[in-house]
Amino acid sequence: MARFRVDGLDSLIDTMRKYDQTSGAIAEDVLMAGAGAVRDAWRRAADEKDHRVTGDMINSIGFPRSPKDIGGILTIDIYPQGKDSKGIRNAEKAFILHYGSSKLPGSRWVDLADQYSEEMAPAAMQAVFDDYIENGQVPGAAARANAGGGVNGGGINRRRG
Helix, strand or coil, rough: CCCCCCCCHHHHHHHHHHHHHHHHHHHHHHHHHHHHHHHHHHHHHHCCCCCCCCCCCHCCCCCCCCCCCEEEEECCCEECCCCCCCEEEHHHHHHHHHEEECCEEEEHHHHHHHHHHHHHHHHHHHHHHHHHHHHHHCCCCHCCCCCCCCCCCCCCCEEEE
């Protein structure tokens, strides 16, 4: 029977165990960084389309402080939260501004926000992951400190790895 010897295999196995134990936390932090970028993209697009009267709708764009785990898939919704000072739902205003009404043509501003998100979110997510690879620590609460802005938040879905 043949025998073989591999140096460093124990170290590799330990590293793999470490990644397995932290992959959920890393995935959450990466997702939260992407959600922040998507929120910023939505706000930028709304500003560029001049959808700021009082700022209630733009300022309400947000997401929860942590993603939901639905059947092993981490998800976080990003959209205008709550109501404005007149009691009108901010999500309803965003919908009408995007699609239009009989009195107002739609601006398709969410499509522009999605274009910005495609540029901004991957870079933000990669930066968090690269930081983890370089430092070997899960960012945790520090990455979540700038997150949120609502109870629920449409946008990014990632499969938990």
